[in-house]
Amino acid sequence: MPTREEILQALESVIDPEIRRNVVELGMVREIAIGEDRVDVTISLTTNGCPLRNHFVVGVRKALRELGVDEVGVDFDVLSPDEKAALQRKLGRPALPDGSQAALASVANVICVGSGKGGVGKSTLTTNLAAALASEGKRVGVLDADVWGYSIPRMLGLGAERPPVSPQRKILPLEAHGLKVMSIGFFVAEDSAVVWRGPMLHKALNQFLQDVDWGELDYLLIDLPPGTGDVSMTLAQLLPQAKFLLVTTPQPAAQKVARRAAEMASKVELDLLGVVENMSGFTTPGGERFAIFGEGGGQQLADELELPLLGKVPLTMPLREQADAGSPLVLENPDDSASQAIRAAARGVIAATPELPPLLATLPELPVMQNAPAPTGASLPMA
Numbered sequence: 193m194p195t196r197e198e199i200l201q202a203l204e205s206v207i208d209p210e211i212r213r214n215v216v217e218l219g220m221v222r223e224i225a226i227g228e229d230r231v232d233v234t235i236s237l238t239t240n241g242c243p244l245r246n247h248f249v250v251g252v253r254k255a256l257r258e259l260g261v262d263e264v265g266v267d268f269d270v271l272s273p274d275e276k277a278a279l280q281r282k283l284g285r286p287a288l289p290d291g292s293q294a295a296l297a298s299v300a301n302v303i304c305v306g307s308g309k310g311g312v313g314k315s316t317l318t319t320n321l322a323a324a325l326a327s328e329g330k331r332v333g334v335l336d337a338d339v340w341g342y343s344i345p346r347m348l349g350l351g352a353e354r355p356p357v358s359p360q361r362k363i364l365p366l367e368a369h370g371l372k373v374m375s376i377g378f379f380v381a382e383d384s385a386v387v388w389r390g391p392m393l394h395k396a397l398n399q400f401l402q403d404v405d406w407g408e409l410d411y412l413l414i415d416l417p418p419g420t421g422d423v424s425m426t427l428a429q430l431l432p433q434a435k436f437l438l439v440t441t442p443q444p445a446a447q448k449v450a451r452r453a454a455e456m457a458s459k460v461e462l463d464l465l466g467v468v469e470n471m472s473g474f475t476t477p478g479g480e481r482f483a484i485f486g487e488g489g490g491q492q493l494a495d496e497l498e499l500p501l502l503g504k505v506p507l508t509m510p511l512r513e514q515a516d517a518g519s520p521l522v523l524e525n526p527d528d529s530a531s532q533a534i535r536a537a538a539r540g541v542i543a544a545t546p547e548l549p550p551l552l553a554t555l556p557e558l559p560v561m562q563n564a565p566a567p568t569g570a571s572l573p574m575a
């Protein structure tokens with residue numbers, strides 16, 4: 193029979209689909225009884241009426257079968273209030289304005305796209321990756337958190353239209369090219385400078401996550417501002433489940449700052465998903481290739497961080513033109529070399545992210561923090 197340690201290791205493959213962490217990490221494995229020819233596992237649930245019992249039975253049986261144990265019993269009990277509080281602390285979920293705990297509860301995968309350095313094509317890749325994921329049949333949202341240099345609305349052909357508000361006082365994302373889109377750009381006059389200070393920024397991002405009715409999504413791509421500042425910290429705090437996708441160019445300078453962004457992501461315990469290299473050479477119509485920004489930076493960064501290099505996107509004029517025209521190139525011309533690289537990167541993203549059922553509306557019965565501020569309604573704080 194396998195040892196307790198081996199069993200615990202195997203049980204790390206059993207993921208709580210609501211919380212999206214494994215049951216061992218969450219402290220939900222209450223008991224493991226190893227008999228002569230069978231193993232009994234007790235899993236502690238957050239609530240007695242948890243609808244996921246069957247999911248855990250199947251997961252635990254499968255994990256143990258892989259260790260050669262065929263006879264497996266799965267029992268359940270319920271976490272005590274103290275254990276639930278400890279779980280909540282472990283999840284690092286601060287109380288949200290309405291007291292709920294599950295930011296983006298119906299989004300299966302949250303991916304922050306960041307770069308460290310500005311101008312490397314982060315927004316261009318975010319919009320095109322989102323469109324490529326949608327072409328693969330995924331339900332996709334794009335949140336423009338680049339509050340100082342929002343360009344997502346323009347790249348997706350959305351104008352100054354203000355998003356509607358639902359009867360439940362939720363802001364409804366605008367839709368473009370099959371994507372749900374939210375940007376601070378929808379709430380401020382075009383070209384006006386918004387001076388965001390820490391707490392206000394935190395509040396605005398919070399509202400983008402809490403007061404926007406994203407519905408069920410397979411992916412929410414968040415376009416971060418360049419650098420390693422406040423926005424990333426706030427998002428990491430609000431969305432501990434988010435993953436970080438790094439965009440860099442082949443240049444050593446870009447790579448260096450991208451590494452800093454990666455370090456920041458690790459510090460705030462965001463998992464890194466992979467690297468996409470943008471502006472990887474230019475090929476003339478005659479077939480001559482110029483490595484305008486050098487060569488190999490993306491691969492080097494990926495190797496250093498032990499991450500997959502999900503794509504190398506060349507410089508092409510249509511990619512820039514379509515961004516300016518408000519329609520992602522991957523939809524307009526899927527065969528362009530940049531489109532092909534982005535579509536491959538999107539498939540890489542799909543392969544690297546678990547296919548989880550969307551979360552339920554809220555985490556069941558987790559204790560609500562006291563003194564949470566009153567609900568903020570559907571207005572965004574303006575400078």
Ligand SMILES: Nc1ncnc2c1ncn2[C@@H]1O[C@H](COP(=O)(O)OP(=O)(O)OP(=O)(O)O)[C@@H](O)[C@H]1O
Binds near residue numbers: 307312315343516530
């Ligand atoms: N592979 C590419 N080929 C051609 N043009 C590109 C490519 N990638 C980005 N661009 C163009 O480069 C410019 C900068 O790109 P983008 O705005 O996406 O960068 P960014 O990293 O989001 O910038 P910032 O963080 O400063 O907002 C845009 O005009 C965009 O169309």
